[in-house]
Amino acid sequence: MKRTLAAVAVAAVMATGVSACTSSDGTTREKPRADGSPTAVRTGRGNVPVTESRPRPCKGGTYTWFNTQRRWVLNGVTDPQHLTGAKGAKFTEPMRRLRTDMASVRTEGTDGTSPDNDAVLLALGVHLGLAEKGDETSGLGEPGEYAPVDNAGGEFSGPAGHLVEFSSVQLIETDFRHSCGHGKQRKQTIGHVANWTSSGGGDIRCETPLTKHASAAAREAVRLSCHW
Numbered sequence: 001m002k003r004t005l006a007a008v009a010v011a012a013v014m015a016t017g018v019s020a021c022t023s024s025d026g027t028t029r030e031k032p033r034a035d036g037s038p039t040a041v042r043t044g045r046g047n048v049p050v051t052e053s054r055p056r057p058c059k060g061g062t063y064t065w066f067n068t069q070r071r072w073v074l075n076g077v078t079d080p081q082h083l084t085g086a087k088g089a090k091f092t093e094p095m096r097r098l099r100t101d102m103a104s105v106r107t108e109g110t111d112g113t114s115p116d117n118d119a120v121l122l123a124l125g126v127h128l129g130l131a132e133k134g135d136e137t138s139g140l141g142e143p144g145e146y147a148p149v150d151n152a153g154g155e156f157s158g159p160a161g162h163l164v165e166f167s168s169v170q171l172i173e174t175d176f177r178h179s180c181g182h183g184k185q186r187k188q189t190i191g192h193v194a195n196w197t198s199s200g201g202g203d204i205r206c207e208t209p210l211t212k213h214a215s216a217a218a219r220e221a222v223r224l225s226c227h228w
Contacts, residue, residue, distance in 0.1 A: 102147075107190070
């Protein structure tokens, strides 16, 4: 009779979905069934999500900029158009894009604590005098944007000749080091920024020689377009 009662008790425990274990004093204690997850196996609690500790981006900190280069380049030009010199003559030749410079921010050796792109660009804008601390915008292009090309068009007056319009942009490339925290908690990130600080354009009469003060972009525009 005792064996029958014990068998019934075991069957009842299995039917309720609860496992049982026997303690050293011979009594039986219920233990919740694990659902197979790592947390449930460790704690005996089912359906408990595992929360991971993720590093937070480091705010503030100190930037060091080095290997900084700034240069004007020709990034658009038109074919020459002959203008008669009549008042209100319109320039209709389209601007051709010559370059596809794209703004970017790259970091190396990041562990999740590096500053985000907006913070890096704002710090660079302050360093270059394009923005001030506390500003919301850096005065630089957003990552993924192409450097702008100033479109041609408009009315011109002056002596007759072959006119060429061009677009130029001042590119900037720089490496940086970002340090944040103190002591053993100090974190460092190395990165590289490609961007531009300003754009502009101009026009050239192919029959008129350039002066010694002409920009490199203007000279390149003459070389590429002043031929017919």
